Amino acid sequence: MKNYLVSFIFSDIADMLEIKGENIFKIRAYRKAARAIANLTEDVEYLVKTSSLAGIEGIGKALEEKIREIINSGTCEYYEKLKSEVPKGLVEMLKIPGLGAKKIRTIYERLNIITIEELEQAAKQRKLRGLPGIGVKTEQGILKGIEMLKGTMGKMLLPTALFLAEEIMAMLRSHPAVEKVDAAGGLRRRQELISELEIVISSNKSDEVIDGLLTYHRIKEVRERSSETLKVLLDLGIEVNFHVVEPVAFWSCLHYFTGSEEHNVRLREIAREKGYDIQKNCIVRVKSGELLYPENEEKIYGLLDMPYVIPELRENRGEIEAALKRKLPQSLEIGDIKGDLHIHSNWSDGLNSIEEIAIKARDKGYEYIAITDHSKSLKVAHGLDEERLFKQMEHIKKLNNEIKGIRILSGIEVDILSNDLLDFDDDVLKELDIVIASIHSGFSQDKEKLTRRVLKAIYNPYVNIIAHPTGRMLAKREPYEIDVDAMLKAAAETNTVLEINSSPDRLDLNDELARKAKEMGVKIVINTDTHELEGLNDIKYGVWVARRAWLEKEDVINTCTLPRLMEILSQKRK
């Protein structure tokens, strides 16, 4: 599939056009096309060959021609031309919060700065202040933004890591000398950001496998090669470590490269107490020197008198002690989720009709969904006013009579406004099946104000859920200043549910806060907040967070049957 490549190039073109100050609508056309291609379920190469690209909304003649060029040659002339005109570093600067294309252009034109390192230097030397439109605060904001960016540089969001791992594993599976292959490391533990991929392969012919790996088209640099290991840097700036072992050593090796360092250190301590030495390719019975090759991970933990510990828990956050005491959580499964309670339709900024969403959700096996479009203040998202909301409620009532096998709840994602009021009065909210409240403005208010806003929403008798409670965006935006403990305490007190937002660039609450919420008696809901049909499948990311947070089925309200869910929602109003 070259969908990823086409989407990547179009999005890169859009960034470069933005820096050049091109027509905003042209830029939007490229972004829209990039999104459309990324969301395609079909192979774009197949669509090119069968001349069926024309059916895709947002792809006209010019873009179709460029897609054809990219499929045939891996790039297109226009892209190469832009790359020669716009320094790469300027595009990277777009990721710095508070810094947009115009300011980047000013900085480039006035100071000839083309890398983030140079930008950081200039900001530290106070050379940016004084440029048109840039003062002390902007300069300080840029430094802060660079600091945040550095923390996530070279790290991938889960979808990218999964995509790359799948691509690599598919290639390996087709190699005749490969017996088994799996991804270990942070990806297998479902960490929110992945710094490197660890791929474990079993084969009797490691040299052949490694030679085969060297033909992988994304390899930019080979950093290390031995008889069992290959370490490479990919063109996307990502490191991949391949470990090729004899088939008998596969599970030991997969286990060895899955747990965090802290988990592995602690596990080795326990193993030593029990007379074992855990090594990369096997486990040694110390007394006899016997080498053991467990045939699965259950057997590895079994040797240490523990039940199986799922990869998501292997962080040394108490899971080893819990395992020894037989007190591990009964981890949530994706199949436990019975409905998605935060979905946007084309009544606000979603792409699909409520009918389409309901049918797709029913096909996924869901028992219920909630349509929770934006409220009127969020103009950019075409938020619903009272009149349209009531119309939507009527429409949903009608659909519930027509579409069998799934129940659609009428909801809203009501804005918690900057002045701490909700975007709708209580007499509107009380008509809905479910109310989600969330912040979309005034992120930079101080802690006291932000906390007051959220607490006021929590104490509203009609607000069931607080969505994306900390507002963080991975690699983009820090969580806003908010007294999290006060929020959790108030939520516990009022039966207000906190969301794990499954959008892979949010994952908010994160694993640690979700675990804390559980400990404080707060119920959790796992939602996608999706704006299109495919996004319903993002629920897995939220479930993974819940697994890392030690949550069980009973902690998560959308594992309940519909009657029980309605009971839980009504408890808030009592």
Add this chain to the structure above:
DNA sequence: GCTGTTATCAGCCCGGCGCTCTAGCGCCG
């Protein structure tokens, strides 16, 4: 750059907030 419409081009997501040349612009959701 695309779409809808039928001209051979107009319209395409709006508005608040915070910053800065304090009235206008850039950034953001």
